[in-house]
Amino acid sequence: MSTPQQSGSTTTVIQQAVAENTDRRDVSGMLKRQLQQSLAFGTLVVLVIFFAIASPAFFTVSNLTTVLLSTAVIAILALGTTFVIITGGIDLSLGTGMALCAVMTGVIITNWGLPIWVGVLGGIATGVLMGLVNGVNITFLRLPPFIATLAMMMIAGGLALVISNVRPIYFSTSAPDFKRIALGVLIPGIPNAVLITIVLAIVAALVLSKTLLGRYTFAIGSNEEATRLSGVNTRRWTIFVYMFAGAFVGVAGVVIASRLDSAQPQIGMGYELQAIAAVIIGGTSLLGGRGSIIGTVIGALIMSVLVNGLSILSIQTEWRNIVVGVVVLLAVFFDSLRNRQRT
């Protein structure tokens, strides 16, 4: 009887040693994760302080409202695409897709004369439908996400032009109230577009961290094959993720149409890259399996603070693009640095 007891106590000692060892590593890992988030947050704070000192016009209520308003559309796109990027995918059809959703909303409200809410739902449905097509192309036709959504980017851009006859669709006469979706003020001091963005960010954060869809998003991004072997229908959930992101594209389309009080078929181009840049700056890994909504929100804010601040300092647009490009480079560089540390 004495032998098993002895071996028993030995294992306990080992167990403790292992536990202590891994515990410490866990703490340092957590610190590292905190750090990457606070790195983005710190950058944002530094930028705001810098611009506030550099120009008195920056840190004013009206300018900060402008910043938030200009963040809204990119942030909404970025929220949805955070899910796609965590699965290890990418969505290049965000920008032109958003234009198509805006045009569809315009067609429904102005050309068909239907109520505003039908137009809003139609715009969102268009986004979900595009997500469905993207998802099916990626999972069943096994197209790489880059190619599938590149094709969708061109198709959606073309459709937006065809449907609108290459002319903006105006809401001012057909639905004067439509612009209040983005520009109205439900809560004093906060334009509705910003309010919508905040609500969507909360929804996205809850879905990502508290629901089945969020779990599978991380699981597919960590290791799709292992997830499939665990009995998960990864194709179906990948499609759901693209449809979910598509709904955000639809909302972004409605918001931008409302903000401009018109559906502009050509506005979309370039938005997809800004949204993706916001997601990456926020610390979501392009390799999949890692990312957060709060990071994406901070990333989107960094982008628009940069653009707004540089324009207040009257730096030319060309230079603004260069600065944003450098920031994206730095963000991806830090991301790869973190990956190297981890392996």
Place this chain on the structure above:
Amino acid sequence: MLEQDVTFNTVLASLDSYANAIGWMGDRKAKNQTKDYVQQLRVKTPSVNQIVKLLSGGNQQKVVIARWLMRDCDILIFDEPTRGIDVGAKEEIYRLMQQLAASGKSIIVISSELPEILRVANRIAVFANGRITGTLRNEEASQEKIMQLAAHGEEEE
């Protein structure tokens, strides 16, 4: 999966049973059940929130076993269950398989390690070139006999 924590990896195959109709996760229940399995399988981990990558190979293997035990299947297939893990963890996994068998589960073990086969199996089917070349009961089996059957199949081709 290595980047995720023990709970995530344990419940992965039964996630849907922890979600309600709208897909909201019952995290507390998942965590408690994971704790039960961590205890039962003696997974050495400081907590169920530990990233699986930081566990040893044997403990990672136990987490994968827990993932499938959680589904409460009647038949379990272990494909090379002790590859690349240390001797102590190997013994624990053998002990675990025997416990499971004793509790009425059927276990199919796929292995190319002869001592392991002789240790755990009641019946041994030897494959060579994609065919079963012989079935042995544990009492009559030996490393030589298994090797004979395995080589026999190759000669035939």
